[in-house]
Amino acid sequence: MNSREPLTQDEVRGFAGLAARLAQHIESVVLGKPQVVRLALTALFAQGHVLLEDVPGVGKTTLARAIAASVKGQWRRIQFTPDLLPSDVAGVTIFNQASRAFEFHPGPVFANIVIADEINRASPKTQSALLEVMEEQTVTVDGVRHPVPKPFLVVATQNPVEMDGTYRLPEAQLDRFLMKLSVGYPDEAVEIEVLRGANRRSPEALTPVTDTATVSGMIRMAQRVHIADPLYAYAVRLAAATRSHPQVRVGVSPRGVIALTRAAQSYALIQGRGWIMPEDLKELSGPVFAHRVLLSPDAQVRGVTAAEVLAQAVASVAVPLPAGQQPVRN
Structure with missing residues (x-):
């Protein structure tokens, strides 16, 4: 089927x-975070990767494991530590004495869903082992390329508070993540519910809701969501506003704009629409753009956050409206 063929109402x-x-399945384990779950699924259907950054104990790994348990397919968890080697992630070629030939032994990255737990605890050399596979969905070992299973999703977690023994993710690595999300603390009612034992289910107890073949089909469907030309221009202007902001040293790259439109297609379809709206791009600009913005030294000294700068940039761009109407500011 043509990837640009409009979606039918039944498909939507x-x-x-x-x-x-x-x-709903994931939220039975991850209580009180419906928007975080929706954004994580948006990344899955947009064929992107998710970085979960938050303090310990708020459910980052639980969310990642619940996504993996809800899709019937291969999933692996990699606990990143300072002594982890690139071969421990990607795999290694070993000489087989019996067959007198070299054989490739795939690493844990060869799975449909890979949970990279505490990714910033591994050395930069080991972190770089994920660069190729996250972008091209292949791993090159000893000059031979090996494709990973499809669909392929990396859900990485990191703790931004405890920095001892950690290695900051470089910008090139951050740019490979479609979204950067924060789970956050639960509200009072949800935390009381957890304490009462209402949520005794663990991710391992979840049964799959769908399989990888269906997810692959949903990814192809998301690529057929209609984007009007004015919205392509709107996405480009949002990125341009970050590049020209006086408190930004490096703005959003063209790859970030592509990520925003891909995420918007998936996000719109989750909400039951076969087309995207400006509100989709505005709502997703935070999780898709914020980790791609590098602030100026002056802004960092004054404690300005990327989210604050991004909000200003988005507010400065005119929102496209239907033909015959004048655009307005946010």
Whole structure:
């Protein structure tokens, strides 16, 4: 089927219904965070990767494991430590004495969903082992390229507070993540519910809602969501506003703009629409753009955050409206 063929109403309803069941399934373990779950599923259907950054104990790894348990496929968890080697992630070629030939032994990255726990605890050399596979979905070992299973999703976690024994993710690595999300603390009612034991289910107890073949089909469907030309221009202007902001040293790259439109297609379809709206791009600009913005030294000294700068940049761009109407500011 043509990837640009418009979606039918039945396809849109079927996609939204399955996405809702997946979200409900994950939310039975990850309580009180419906928007975080929706954004994580958006990344899955947009064929992107997710970086979960938050303090310990708020459910980062639980969310990643719940996503893996909800999709019937291969998943692996890699606990990143300072002594982890690139071969421990990608795999290694070993000489087989019996067959008198070299054989490739794939590492844990060869799975549909890879949970990279505490990714910033590994050395930069080991972190770089994920660069190729996250972008091209292949691993090159001893000059031979090996494709990973599809669909392929990396869900990485890191703790931004405890920096002893950690290695900051370089910008090139951050740019490979479609979104950077924060789970955050639960509100009072949800935390009381957890204390009462209402949420005794663990991710391992979850049964799959769908399989990888269906997810692959949903990824192809998301690529057919309609984007009007004015919205392409709007996405480019949002990125340009970050590049020209006086408190930004490096703004969003063209790859970030592509990531935003891909995420918007998936996000719109989850909500039951076969087309995107300006609100989709505005709502996703935070999780998609914030980790791609490098602030100026002056802004960093004054404690300005990327989220604050991004909000200013988005507010400065005119929102496209239907033909015959004048654009307005946010």
